[in-house]
Amino acid sequence: DAKTTQPNSMESNEEEPVHLPCNHSTISGTDYIHWYRQLPSQGPEYVIHGLTSNVNNRMASLAIAEDRKSSTLILHRATLRDAAVYYCILRRSSGGSNYKLTFGKGTLLTVNP
Amino acid sequence: NAGVTQTPKFQVLKTGQSMTLQCAQDMNHEYMSWYRQDPGMGLRLIHYSVGAGITDQGEVPNGYNVSRSTTEDFPLRLLSAAPSQTSVYFCASSYRGQTGPAYEQYFGPGTRLTVT
Numbered sequence: 001d002a003k004t005t006q007p008n009s010m011e012s013n014e015e016e017p018v019h020l021p022c023n024h025s026t027i028s029g030t031d032y033i034h035w036y037r038q039l040p041s042q043g044p045e046y047v048i049h050g051l052t053s054n055v056n057n058r059m060a061s062l063a064i065a066e067d068r069k070s071s072t073l074i075l076h077r078a079t080l081r082d083a084a085v086y087y088c089i090l091r092r093s094s095g096g097s098n099y100k101l102t103f104g105k106g107t108l109l110t111v112n113p
Numbered sequence: 114n115a116g117v118t119q120t121p122k123f124q125v126l127k128t129g130q131s132m133t134l135q136c137a138q139d140m141n142h143e144y145m146s147w148y149r150q151d152p153g154m155g156l157r158l159i160h161y162s163v164g165a166g167i168t169d170q171g172e173v174p175n176g177y178n179v180s181r182s183t184t185e186d187f188p189l190r191l192l193s194a195a196p197s198q199t200s201v202y203f204c205a206s207s208y209r210g211q212t213g214p215a216y217e218q219y220f221g222p223g224t225r226l227t228v229t
Contacts, residue, residue, distance in 0.1 A: 043203045043220030087155060100171065101218065103155030
């Protein structure tokens with residue numbers, strides 16, 4: 001399975017944009033890029049996903065490099081409620097393992113008031 | 114909708130005891146799964162199910178059993194608890210998308226298990 005690499009931690013100030021990077025140099029053509037986040041003492045929560053094109057939703061934006069070997073989750077205006085561990089996950093779109101999400105350690109985002 | 118519910122929220126077991134962690138969802142999702150999360154770590158997949166009557170092993174299945182007799186419920190059984198099974202357990206569910214599992218999995222609030 002392709003792996004992802006994320007920084008262990010990042011800091012941001014409230015109301016500023018946050019760019020969370022993820023490297024996935026061994027990504028295959030059928031792998032979707034997912035982002036989940038986990039707030040303290042809660043289960044993970046879906047944030048966004050994409051395949052090749054950049055994606056936007058109400059929570060965040062996902063920028064995918066042209067060669068798909070890296071991606072960036074963008075929080076446009078960080079709030080204190082965005083403080084969480086953010087996981088970048090690759091999921092196969094076909095085959096027997098296409099249901100599985102493999103979580104790494106993620107990036108702990110601290111938001112300063 | 115209640116979403117994904119898990120019971121109990123907390124549990125303390127002694128080594129060798131058995132118990133069942135309950136998971137239920139009311140969204141009519143075909144896919145359900147169990148993960149464990151150890152301190153400072155990401156989640157690891159224990160078992161999953163693609164529909165009633167169908168289950169399969171994940172990354173760390175040893176010491177756990179599952180069955181799926183209904184769409185709504187997916188219990189996780191610890192056969193003989195060990196201290197190494199001290200962890201937080203999360204259940205998740207997902208509906209089927211156009212080309213397989215949907216992109217968004219819904220997670221329950223977790224069960225915090227301590228084995229002494």
